Amino acid sequence: MTLKYSGPLEKIDNYRWRVPKSYMKGMRVDGIVYASDKLIDSIKIDNALQQVANVAMLPGIVRYSLAMPDIHWGYGFSIGGVAATDINAGGVISPGGVGFDINCGVRLLKTSLFEGDIKGKLKDLICGLYHNVPAGVGSKGDIKVTAKEEEKILVKGSKWALSQGYAVESDICHTEECGAIEGANPDAVSERAYERGMRQSGTLGSGNHFIEVQAVDEIYDEKAASVFGLSKGQITVMIHSGSRGFGYQICDDYARKMVHTLSKYNIAVPDRQLACAPFDSEDGKLYFGAMKCAANYAWNNRQCIMHLVRSTFEKIFRQGFQALGMFLIYDVAHNIAKLERHTIDGQEHFLCVHRKGATRAFGPGRSEIPVDYRDIGQPVIIPGDMGTHSYLMLGTGKAMDETFGTTCHGAGRALSRKAASERYSTSQVTEDLGKKGIILMASGKETISEEAPGAYKDIDDVVGAVDGAGISKKVCRMRPLGVIKG
């Protein structure tokens, strides 16, 4: 079923490619792909570019259907795709443009520890994290939440964790949307979504979700690194998780609903997974209100996981997390739709920006950025595969001009899960990581081979492409020391 893209692709410069709107009837805008020569070869091997063209057909889409260098074949939208629609010009909102794992995202926590401080304790630390943070298929958490509390989480997001003593004030300021996007509508959430979300707060989940203990091993921007309080050798912790079963059910409910209302709004889409409704329609508003509930659920979930991470460090190092300098640098969403103000050709527009496997990367000065980072730009956290590196980057003015303030979200898969599990064995992956000094603990055996480092694109290439294109700038690089996989 793997289909190599055979449509037109025009090189614009070293980091930009165009899928012209003349390629297919129905495309309203060009597709623009951010990639180097090396990356574009791997992008062409599957159907992702066709999906960029399909997304260009959405009603109300403005400027371009965008693809980041970590783009790969998704369902409906590609992973690594960005589409903005003008809500005052018939623009639509699409559950498929956000994806199932609503507000799947990543946060980066710093510590005042250095590599030498954790050397003899790393194994205990990774084991402790593995046991304290519930992970794996359908994992249920120790953080018990009643149905009434659950509804509060959907509205308050991370601020619920704050009210329970699982957060401090600076965690909230350093989370996108301060951990709670306004306008969440619990009435738009189905009973099934509540059922699936129940008891999953504070759980990592399965698949590509992880907790990683890292060391800063390269600094590219000393000034920005000092704003974040980071220097070479310092220990950081990265947490990647999402809205668990709750977000999945919301996407499923509304994708289905919108497949059924396509004819009502006279919308034709080339793939049912692209089903959508006008942003300002009743159906559009209901989805947006429900999506926000899932986004808030996810921010609270990552906050609860971070609380469990902090308490594990506290046990191992016999000090409070504040004494250990365990403060949140930032938390960003990878799968979300946002109503944002953007300037196009000198005019201000309100756009519904879909980021599916893409990260908001606002440039300096935007009011959405925490005050202490506003002069340098929004922190962008890019996890790599578990064997190489992750990056901390900054959003730029160029991203505001070109990509609705958006950049890549990770390495992006290069191999299918099937191919990866055929090529890599669980024991080989664990052994190879061990040789690099990386401890791996995973609850699912299939996950280890499917998530093998070789299944991903080279993160250095991906980050190099967005840095080269100027849509985000490198601050520092982190090397993994220990990984917990769901």
Next chain:
Amino acid sequence: MRYYKLLEHTADLGVTTWGGSVKDLFINSACAMYDIISDIQFVDPLISFHVKADGLDKDELLKNWLSELLYYFHVKNMLLGRFDIEHISDNNIVSLVAGENIDSKRHSLKREVKAVTYHNLKITKKGNRFQTNIIFDV
């Protein structure tokens, strides 16, 4: 007998399933989905119940029925292993399914199928058998 095969899909997991009739295709697709989660030969049909679904056409009906079946894994903590179809039309299905509660001593969970997608799901007839691709979010 092989009734499904795994597909190459970069982000997620896909299968091609087939059957001599639409009914068989549906049953084989359900077996494939639960076999991706856990080896269905170890699932005993201890609890049985009816599962209904509807859809705009057969393609959507299959997607919606599989999503209904997946609910029992996600929320009821069950594995299903037997699927009988009592009635099927283009828009409706009534099935009698059976399975058991997950027992970590006997059941090894391989992967979490998180959702069934619409992407590339199209039932076609080739010769005397029906087939379709199904992409799961994992």
